[in-house]
Amino acid sequence: MTAPLRERTDSRIQGGEPAVRLDGVSKIYGQGKNGLLALDNVSLSVGQGEFVCMLGASGCGKSTLLSLVAGLDSPTAGRIGTEGRRIAMMFQEPALFPWLTVSANVEMAMRVQGVAKRERQTRAAEFLEIVHLGGFGDKRPHELSGGMRQRVSLARALAQDADVLLMDEPFGALDAMTRDLLHDELERIWRERGLSVLFVTHNVREAVRLGDRVVLLSSRPGRVVEDFPVTLDRPRHTDSAEVAKIAGAITGRLREEVMRHGS
Amino acid sequence: MAVDQATPDTHARQLAGLDALELGGGTRGGLAPRIWGRVWPMVLAVGMVVAIWQAVVWAGFWPDYVFAGPAEVVPVLGDRLTSGEYWEAIGVTMRRAVTGFAVSVLVGLVLGALVSRIRVLRAAFGSLITGLQTMPSIAWFPLAILLFGLTESAITFVVILGAAPSIANGLIGGVDYTPPILLRAGHVLGFRRLQLYRHVILPASLPSFLAGLKQGWAFAWRSLMAGELVVIIAHQSSLGERLYYDRELADSAGLLATMIVILIIGIGVDLLFETADNSLRRRWGLQQVRN
Numbered sequence: 001m002t003a004p005l006r007e008r009t010d011s012r013i014q015g016g017e018p019a020v021r022l023d024g025v026s027k028i029y030g031q032g033k034n035g036l037l038a039l040d041n042v043s044l045s046v047g048q049g050e051f052v053c054m055l056g057a058s059g060c061g062k063s064t065l066l067s068l069v070a071g072l073d074s075p076t077a078g079r080i081g082t083e084g085r086r087i088a089m090m091f092q093e094p095a096l097f098p099w100l101t102v103s104a105n106v107e108m109a110m111r112v113q114g115v116a117k118r119e120r121q122t123r124a125a126e127f128l129e130i131v132h133l134g135g136f137g138d139k140r141p142h143e144l145s146g147g148m149r150q151r152v153s154l155a156r157a158l159a160q161d162a163d164v165l166l167m168d169e170p171f172g173a174l175d176a177m178t179r180d181l182l183h184d185e186l187e188r189i190w191r192e193r194g195l196s197v198l199f200v201t202h203n204v205r206e207a208v209r210l211g212d213r214v215v216l217l218s219s220r221p222g223r224v225v226e227d228f229p230v231t232l233d234r235p236r237h238t239d240s241a242e243v244a245k246i247a248g249a250i251t252g253r254l255r256e257e258v259m260r261h262g263s
Numbered sequence: 264m265a266v267d268q269a270t271p272d273t274h275a276r277q278l279a280g281l282d283a284l285e286l287g288g289g290t291r292g293g294l295a296p297r298i299w300g301r302v303w304p305m306v307l308a309v310g311m312v313v314a315i316w317q318a319v320v321w322a323g324f325w326p327d328y329v330f331a332g333p334a335e336v337v338p339v340l341g342d343r344l345t346s347g348e349y350w351e352a353i354g355v356t357m358r359r360a361v362t363g364f365a366v367s368v369l370v371g372l373v374l375g376a377l378v379s380r381i382r383v384l385r386a387a388f389g390s391l392i393t394g395l396q397t398m399p400s401i402a403w404f405p406l407a408i409l410l411f412g413l414t415e416s417a418i419t420f421v422v423i424l425g426a427a428p429s430i431a432n433g434l435i436g437g438v439d440y441t442p443p444i445l446l447r448a449g450h451v452l453g454f455r456r457l458q459l460y461r462h463v464i465l466p467a468s469l470p471s472f473l474a475g476l477k478q479g480w481a482f483a484w485r486s487l488m489a490g491e492l493v494v495i496i497a498h499q500s501s502l503g504e505r506l507y508y509d510r511e512l513a514d515s516a517g518l519l520a521t522m523i524v525i526l527i528i529g530i531g532v533d534l535l536f537e538t539a540d541n542s543l544r545r546r547w548g549l550q551q552v553r554n
Contacts, residue, residue, distance in 0.1 A: 098547040
């Protein structure tokens with residue numbers, strides 16, 4: 001029970017298999033004629049340690065896709081392989097439990113794994129330290145700002161000792177400056193911990209800032225339109241010219257997609 | 264903004280700076296002003312009620328021996344509150360209230376937990392529980408007396424029937440309105456079924472459960488008073504029984520004095536619930552902005 005979880009993680013992962021693999025995944029909500037095709041034959045993979053951003057206009061089924069990978073919902077057709085990897089997820093809202101302190105919220109992630117209370121507390125403090133919230137363990141979620149709460153949420157996701165981190169527009173509701181800082185933080189944590197990340201956003205620059213690849217989804221139904229590799233050196237800046245250039249190209253492609261629905 | 268060279272250290276400092284800016288200090292006032300802020304409106308309200316009461320007495324709609332004024336009732340109240348016998352009556356009533364309410368909480372909890380958790384039970388009993396809530400508790404007494412005779416069990420039985428449905432409904436409502444995002448978060452964290460229920464759904468339903476408790480208390484108190492008026496048990500004086508005999512003896516001042524005691528106990532317990540509710544709201548960050 002007290003063995004460091006990181007080591008266990010490493011033994012779970014075999015060779016060069018992708019961390020997440022979707023094969024011909026479709027999702028239909030409802031039935032028969034009234035059924036809504038949310039995702040249509042989506043195939044996608046996130047490599048071990050890869051940071052993949054998924055981009056699309058509204059109605060492209062981004063969130064649906066994450067829910068499927070997280071196991072919150074099951075696909076109508078196709079296969080999702082995560083090869084026994086542990087999966088953590090962050091939402092647009094922090095989704096913290098208001099009846100628990102910040103520290104206890106992080107500890108919740110270790111409860112299911114049966115970690116002893118004392119160790120949970122020690123480790124929660126460490127995870128909070130990672131997101132620079134060391135001194136805030138005894139606060140209640142509502143006493144923190146939106147950005148801080150989202151960092152607690154990140155700490156909680158990290159505490160799950162997951163190999164795969166799914167993120168559903170986690171910084172969408174934050175101001176630009178906080179978001180920039182959190183991008184840097186996320187990048188650092190991702191690199192240090194060798195996470196595989198699938199990050200959903202509708203912010204093109206954010207996708208280019210963070211992703212090794214940017215996958216563009218079409219809307220209604222969601223399909224993979226294009227897969228842009230981003231080979232810029234890290235760390236990148238959201239405001240840099242290189243990021244802007246690639247973002248411009250992707251935005252152009254996104255516009256074409258959106259216009260298809262206007263006619 | 265020049266963050267060209269963002270070392271980890273400047274990062275941490277920037278984050279700390281933003282955090283400090285965001286956390287504007289919201290301080291609560293001291294205890295004494297807070298209590299005073301609550302007390303003076305109450306004192307004012309009591310003053311107004313007493314004034315109206317006195318005005319009605321002076322208006323002379325009823326003779327003095329039928330409707331006593333504050334000037335007569337207050338001394339009677341003082342006399343009673345200094346007699347051990349009266350405190351015994353209060354003690355009997357409070358014992359019944361506390362045991363009845365405690366059993367109601369237990370029944371309500373079990374009932375609410377089962378009905379909110381098991382779909383078939385929900386379909387079968389969900390609306391029945393709400394129906395029971397609307398049933399006037401006094402309507403149960405004839406049956407209760409048939410079943411248990413003129414005993415304390417008859418009173419407790421009706422108190423439980425009055426309070427338990429509200430408590431169960433509070434829990435059921437809380438479970439139903441658990442924010443979906445918290446359910447999703449719990450699911451992602453690996454909680455399933457019973458664990459999800461215990462660690463996420465039950466705590467999330469606490470505010471609604473507390474509201475159910477408060478309402479349950481109100482129903483329990485009402486049922487108890489009705490019961491003590493109807494079910495008079497020999498050699499066991501209680502508040503309701505005192506009320507009954509005061510009317511029999513046409514002791515207007517005594518009757519009003521006992522009514523005041525009943526009112527004060529009701530308000531006092533309600534304040535306890537309100538305090539619990541406020542502290543929960545403060546901890547959860549649910550309190551309203553007051554101006």
